[in-house]
Amino acid sequence: MGQFFLLTGTVFMVFMFPLVSHPLLMGLIILIITFMIAATLGLGGLSSWLSYVLVLILLGGLLVIFIYISLLASNENQTPQNNKIKMFFLSTTSILAGSLVISSSLKVFDSKTNALLKMTHYNNESTNWLNLLYSEQLGGMTIFLVLYLLLTLIVVVAISKNDSSSLRAL
16 A cells, blocks of 8 residues: 555656756655655565665766756746646646545455565566576676776766866865
8 A cells, every 4th residue: 555655646746847947846856756666666576675776876866966956056946836736736636536546446455466476576577687687697797887887987086076177166
């Protein structure tokens, strides 16, 4: 049942995203959507490491975007528009009502069925692709990717420390 509310909240945030025009508020909405999707993934599977990795990667990207946007649009005010707010609440209430009717009529959230599906899905899918990722044949590729990401990190830090870079001092 918790997954249902997280998915409904995610749908609300997705519908709210086009209604905002300020870039910092858009970043906040993306962050909230990320946390909701990560929580849904964590509740849906037996292992929650995928949700942790998803949150960490998107937080890193949002940090870079936040720095650039806060330097460009630091003093811009956000004013709400009444028509967009009314349309947002109308669409979200109709989606919530429709999803509650559908979920109660189909009885999708049967705990025994969900637990069985989670166990079979976890045993068949998750373990297999994780074993393929770190197999002996792909070990060289994994080390290459780690070294490539480390080199990219070092280059980005060296470029951003340069005095003639496009980043302003914080």
